[in-house]
Amino acid sequence: MTQNKLWLSSPHMGGGEQKYVQQAFDTNWVAPLGPNVNGFEKDLEQYLKQGKIAALTSGTGALHLALIQLGVKYGDTVLCQSFTFSASANPITYLGAKPVFIDSERDTWNMDPELLEQAIKTELIKGKKPTAIIVVHLYGMPAKMDKIMKIAQQYDIPVIEDAAEALGSHINGTMCGTFGEFGILSFNGNKIITTSGGGALVCKTDVAKQKTVFLSSQARDEAPHYQHSEIGYNYRMSNIVAGIGRGQMEVLDQRVAQRRANFEFYQKTFDNTTNILTAPKEPKGYFANRWLSTILADSYEHREKIRLALEAHNIESRPLWKPMHLQPVFADCVSYTNGVSEEMFQRGLCLPSGSNMTQDDINRVATLIKSL
Secondary structure, three states, rough: OOOOOOOOOOOOOOHHHHHHHHHHHHHHOOOOOHHHHHHHHHHHHHHHOOOOOEEEEHHHHHHHHHHHHHHOOOOEEEEOOOOOHHHHOOHHHHHOOOOEEEEEOOOOOOOOOOHHHHHHHHHHHHOOOEEEEEEOOHOOOOHHHHHHHHHHHHOOOEEEEEOOOOOOOEEEEEOOOOOOOOEEEEOOOOOOOOOOOOOEEOOOOOOHHHHHHHEEEEEOOOOOOOOOOOOEOOOEOOHHHHHHHHHHHOOHEEEEEEEEHHHHHHHHHHHHOOOEEEEEOOOOOOOOOOOOOEEEEHHHHHHHHHHHHHHHHOOOOEEOOHHHHHOOOOOOOOOOOOHHHHHHHHEEEOOOOOOOOHHHHHHHHHHHHOOO
């Protein structure tokens, strides 16, 4: 008999979502904007404790608008973490700019500050000052933001934090997504909370938020007729989708706690195993939401043996992100590498990590891997 499918990270409703969605129907706020959008933005602002939020259709759209507001244009270079999903880099190309990829360090698997500074110095020698830095908090583990922000400030280059995987993560109480000039959030179906599809831009000022809202609403000027002085985009979140987000915010802390419990179980299970390591431990002062739990096998062959065995037992897993500097679409881009992300890609595997997993589910995953 086929066992039920265990997904990597499936949506997990909390029960309160329908209340907000029903309110939208009852009041006929099914048009794009409405009270749920404002409420969801306020909920997020209170949770992050600082910044102004613009709710959008995706994290990718949020990153695109952040780059526009930082003045990125055709021919510019943007320094971007290589070990990430392609959505962290794609918006750079929308503007005709070129990504320059920076490899990771081993402590957090995120952007290596030493390589970052090396890249800045080299690009300056070439006569091309980078316009922005995009750092990613991979799998919910905060990057070394103290060092990265210090370097960015030294060379006067603004930072965008891709915190799509890191809602709820923080360093000494400062939430991921609030360190840089802009922060990116995602509420895609596999994220720690979901609006089915959606994202948000975390802005430092209300002026930046209003500019984001303007650009995301087709950049319509103040006029009784349709008038446009800038190119706009259809990136604004809808009132119904935002209602799902409001319900999800009510259970966010529970979702973080369950994801962390999943990781701790895997860690306890595998840390006494000689040929499997769990994801990096949190540096002092760091708090990771553990969006996905990951392991490192001792070789590519061992990782594939685990992945294929899980697949045969109806359990979804996935290799760690293939670095952007190895992607065919970015083959002509400059990169500063140290081999860390390539090694992690070869050896690493994401395990089922959903907050709706039962203890039997997680036991099933761990028992199968240990049997190998």
